[in-house]
Amino acid sequence: MSALILALVSGGVVGLALGALGGGGSVLAVPALIYLLGFTPAAATTAGLVIVGATSLTALYGHARSGNVRWKAGALFAAAGLLPAAAAGAAASGLPQPVLTAAFAGIAALTAVRMLRPGRAGTGRTPKVRPAGAAGAGAGLGALTGLLGVGGGFLAVPTLVTVLAFDMPAAVGTSLLVISVNSLAALVTRGATAAGLDWAVIAPFAGAAILGAWDGRRLAAKVSGPLLQRIFALALLAVAAFMLADALR
Numbered sequence: 156m157s158a159l160i161l162a163l164v165s166g167g168v169v170g171l172a173l174g175a176l177g178g179g180g181s182v183l184a185v186p187a188l189i190y191l192l193g194f195t196p197a198a199a200t201t202a203g204l205v206i207v208g209a210t211s212l213t214a215l216y217g218h219a220r221s222g223n224v225r226w227k228a229g230a231l232f233a234a235a236g237l238l239p240a241a242a243a244g245a246a247a248s249g250l251p252q253p254v255l256t257a258a259f260a261g262i263a264a265l266t267a268v269r270m271l272r273p274g275r276a277g278t279g280r281t282p283k284v285r286p287a288g289a290a291g292a293g294a295g296l297g298a299l300t301g302l303l304g305v306g307g308g309f310l311a312v313p314t315l316v317t318v319l320a321f322d323m324p325a326a327v328g329t330s331l332l333v334i335s336v337n338s339l340a341a342l343v344t345r346g347a348t349a350a351g352l353d354w355a356v357i358a359p360f361a362g363a364a365i366l367g368a369w370d371g372r373r374l375a376a377k378v379s380g381p382l383l384q385r386i387f388a389l390a391l392l393a394v395a396a397f398m399l400a401d402a403l404r
Contacts, residue, residue: 161191162356166363169206173334173364174214174371175378176387177312177327180207180334180364182394192356201342202352206361208338211308214368215331221376223328228289228319232311232329233336235290236297240337243301253402255302260399262299266313267391270384292318293333300337308334309391316384323383327375
């Protein structure tokens with residue numbers, strides 16, 4: 156199968172996940188770039204940030220028009236995570252990759268189990284934003300994002316649901332704001348790794364992801380919040396199992 160077709164198919168799946176679930180794009184994009192398209196891990200991480208950042212910004216616009224973005228909480232959440240993400244990213248360079256992969260898998264699995272418990276869904280009401288809670292959760296998420304090298308949406312959505320009591324549509328929309336900020340901030344520090352990127356692959360990948368995100372947003376509008384939450388949790392479990400198997404090889 157040609158690289159162009161692989162890029163288009165992979166991009167569509169990444170966009171669908173981001174548009175419908177508000178996360179999972181980096182978790183899907185980076186392995187696809189490495190295992191299907193032959194990118195090095197460093198190049199795949201940078202390319203993934205480009206793809207996920209562009210797709211998240213596009214999907215964010217649609218969710219904002221639907222009223223699913225909690226701007227105040229999202230801004231606090233994103234801003235609080237910037238410095239912890241940078242510090243944790245520096246610390247991660249000294250840790251073996253299998254350790255980081257196993258930690259990623261463990262956190263994803265624990266988050267999925269928490270979301271599958273009864274009574275963890277949002278209330279359906281616009282929550283009262285607690286600045287300390289939003290900032291604390293954002294800082295913790297930023298540290299994990301910096302340590303694990305992903306956009307953070309797969310953790311932002313369940314955190315917004317379980318810590319700030321957002322309903323699932325609001326968690327998805329606000330997560331896209333957090334992902335966009337994290338991705339753009341991370342790209343600023345990765346100028347050296349962006350020079351040799353294969354834009355002939357990245358451009359169609361990103362284009363397909365942007366189109367897929369619009370389909371994902373329409374899917375999210377048709378599926379109930381609790382069902383979408385269960386789908387997200389099961390997707391997290393699948394990612395956790397794959398990454399744990401990779402770490403133990």
